[in-house]
Amino acid sequence: MGGAVARRLATSKDFNVTVFDLSADAIQKCVAVGAAPADSVATAVDGAEVILTSLPTTKLVIDTVTSLLPLITEEAVIVDISTIDPMTAVEALDLSSAADRRFIACPLGKTPGHAENGEIPLFVGGDQDVIATLQPLFDRMGEKTYNFGTVEAATTFKLVSNFIGMTNVAVLAEGLSIALKAGITAEAFTEALAETGAKSFQSDVRLSWMINEDWAPRFGINLAAKDVRLAVESATTWGIPVPVGSAALAQLQEASGLGYGNEDVVALVKLVAANDAAVAS
Amino acid sequence: MGGAVARRLATSKDFNVTVFDLSADAIQKCVAVGAAPADSVATAVDGAEVILTSLPTTKLVIDTVTSLLPLITEEAVIVDISTIDPMTAVEALDLSSAADRRFIACPLGKTPGHAENGEIPLFVGGDQDVIATLQPLFDRMGEKTYNFGTVEAATTFKLVSNFIGMTNVAVLAEGLSIALKAGITAEAFTEALAETGAKSFQSDVRLSWMINEDWAPRFGINLAAKDVRLAVESATTWGIPVPVGSAALAQLQEASGLGYGNEDVVALVKLVAANDAAVAS
Numbered sequence: 001m002g003g004a005v006a007r008r009l010a011t012s013k014d015f016n017v018t019v020f021d022l023s024a025d026a027i028q029k030c031v032a033v034g035a036a037p038a039d040s041v042a043t044a045v046d047g048a049e050v051i052l053t054s055l056p057t058t059k060l061v062i063d064t065v066t067s068l069l070p071l072i073t074e075e076a077v078i079v080d081i082s083t084i085d086p087m088t089a090v091e092a093l094d095l096s097s098a099a100d101r102r103f104i105a106c107p108l109g110k111t112p113g114h115a116e117n118g119e120i121p122l123f124v125g126g127d128q129d130v131i132a133t134l135q136p137l138f139d140r141m142g143e144k145t146y147n148f149g150t151v152e153a154a155t156t157f158k159l160v161s162n163f164i165g166m167t168n169v170a171v172l173a174e175g176l177s178i179a180l181k182a183g184i185t186a187e188a189f190t191e192a193l194a195e196t197g198a199k200s201f202q203s204d205v206r207l208s209w210m211i212n213e214d215w216a217p218r219f220g221i222n223l224a225a226k227d228v229r230l231a232v233e234s235a236t237t238w239g240i241p242v243p244v245g246s247a248a249l250a251q252l253q254e255a256s257g258l259g260y261g262n263e264d265v266v267a268l269v270k271l272v273a274a275n276d277a278a279v280a281s
Numbered sequence: 282m283g284g285a286v287a288r289r290l291a292t293s294k295d296f297n298v299t300v301f302d303l304s305a306d307a308i309q310k311c312v313a314v315g316a317a318p319a320d321s322v323a324t325a326v327d328g329a330e331v332i333l334t335s336l337p338t339t340k341l342v343i344d345t346v347t348s349l350l351p352l353i354t355e356e357a358v359i360v361d362i363s364t365i366d367p368m369t370a371v372e373a374l375d376l377s378s379a380a381d382r383r384f385i386a387c388p389l390g391k392t393p394g395h396a397e398n399g400e401i402p403l404f405v406g407g408d409q410d411v412i413a414t415l416q417p418l419f420d421r422m423g424e425k426t427y428n429f430g431t432v433e434a435a436t437t438f439k440l441v442s443n444f445i446g447m448t449n450v451a452v453l454a455e456g457l458s459i460a461l462k463a464g465i466t467a468e469a470f471t472e473a474l475a476e477t478g479a480k481s482f483q484s485d486v487r488l489s490w491m492i493n494e495d496w497a498p499r500f501g502i503n504l505a506a507k508d509v510r511l512a513v514e515s516a517t518t519w520g521i522p523v524p525v526g527s528a529a530l531a532q533l534q535e536a537s538g539l540g541y542g543n544e545d546v547v548a549l550v551k552l553v554a555a556n557d558a559a560v561a562s
Contacts, residue, residue, distance in 0.1 A: 123473065146472070148469055152463050153469075157463075160470075160479070161456075161478065163479075164455075165477060167448070168452065171449065171523075171529070172445055174521070177523075178512060179434075179437060181521060182431075182434050183431055183434045188434075193442060197482050197483060197486075205478075244528045
């Protein structure tokens with residue numbers, strides 16, 4: 001996702017983009033469309049007005065923000081586009097504020113493909129004056145900015161949207177398996193389901209992949225498991241019981257354990273496909 | 282639902298409708314639009330070509346079909362529009378076939394309000410020659426007939442659609458509660474969620490009721506619990522693990538136990554609303 005956003009910005013004359021990644025290949029893909037390469041984080045952020053961070057774990061966000069703070073100017077803004085939990089976002093904000101630096105949370109919706117074309121929603125939170133100055137950046141990155149106020153609210157929203165969406169996928173897999181076992185054809189199921197209260201973004205988009213056993217990772221099991229886990233952990237911290245989403249999390253984690261981690265979340269259906277041998281035994 | 286369908290048929294010149302119900306008030310509402318009243322099941326079905334049954338439990342469907350069989354002619358068709366499980370549907374079909382009578386499963390989609398206006402989908406299954414002769418009836422009852430082949434498939438489809446839809450409601454309630462706790466406003470949540478993979482029929486239709494604490498039962502907790510239970514029981518019989526839908530069933534049953542049985546399923550949110558007192562203690 002970070003590469004897609006960097007390329008989207010690098011292809012605009014309004015932004016000068018310098019990129020750093022642990023993968024030389026990832027850097028090269030951005031350089032190919034006009035970004036400048038950097039050989040370290042320190043080089044990349046030298047003199048930067050805005051530092052975009054896109055990282056796979058919450059620990060790396062904290063570590064990276066910590067290492068960035070002595071390297072950047074007072075005017076610079078760190079904009080984290082990772083999907084992180086609200087506690088981590090507040091910690092990153094507090095670290096930044098203590099160093100008299102600015103931190104904005106900006107998790108992104110949809111996919112890298114959409115980000116490449118600026119077709120993503122942005123979920124932002126943090127200091128409102130800072131956010132106002134960043135609007136031209138947001139306008140280039142995505143098609144709509146949703147301002148949730150705080151970093152806590154913005155990061156929670158992203159987690160919750162995946163928490164709901166992935167649970168909808170998990171129960172869709174269960175329902176499809178029951179239907180097929182009853183002798184309903186995949187075609188009849190798909191056509192009629194769209195007429196019912198079971199219809200969803202996930203049934204519109206993912207049901208056909210599930211039926212066709214198309215496991216190509218548009219959104220992979222491991223990434224989904226991370227986001228849903230962070231949502232469940234936040235709920236637990238706040239004393240909110242979430243048994244249904246927790247059941248979906250357990251399915252994602254089981255699928256990961258079975259080796260499906262890099263397959264699309266529709267691979268959840270493999271856990272619940274009718275097993276005649278087991279029933280017969 | 283039975284009353285709505287009876288009125289829909291009684292207001293057409295193509296059908297002569299006789300109604301029986303344990304409630305005199307329910308009978309009167311149909312008589313008011315042209316149906317003939319009956320004072321017993323035997324009187325109601327005397328000479329009938331088609332007998333529509335709409336009953337609240339699977340046991341009542343079996344009991345009613347059993348009591349109908351000696352009362353109806355060889356040419357008559359029992360069309361059950363109740364929401365029942367596939368095992369019950371097969372039992373009713375087998376009972377009917379053994380008595381040389383015909384049984385069609387025809388669970389209905391959407392609400393009584395839609396049924397009143399013929400705007401419902403019909404999910405039919407059973408003998409295909411019999412279904413063909415019933416098409417004019419189906420065309421008056423609803424706007425589209427989905428023919429699933431067998432009574433098992435038709436009844437399973439209806440259960441699965443509610444199994445998925447109600448689980449989508451349950452996790453939506455959990456997600457809303459997390460979001461509100463993070464300081465996200467209901468308005469911001471609603472607007473942004475529609476842009477994400479969490480969007481669904483249920484978020485489009487029910488999220489506003491959930492936010493506004495509008496518990497009026499468009500589809501009540503007890504009815505939903507029954508349908509989801511039948512889906513889970515069918516899955517269990519067939520050896521299909523359905524942990525996510527089962528978690529939603531447990532929530533519905535808990536809500537029923539807490540006295541919310543006659544409230545809309547959006548009342549599930551009451552189980553998961555953030556409880557600061559509990560967290561603080």
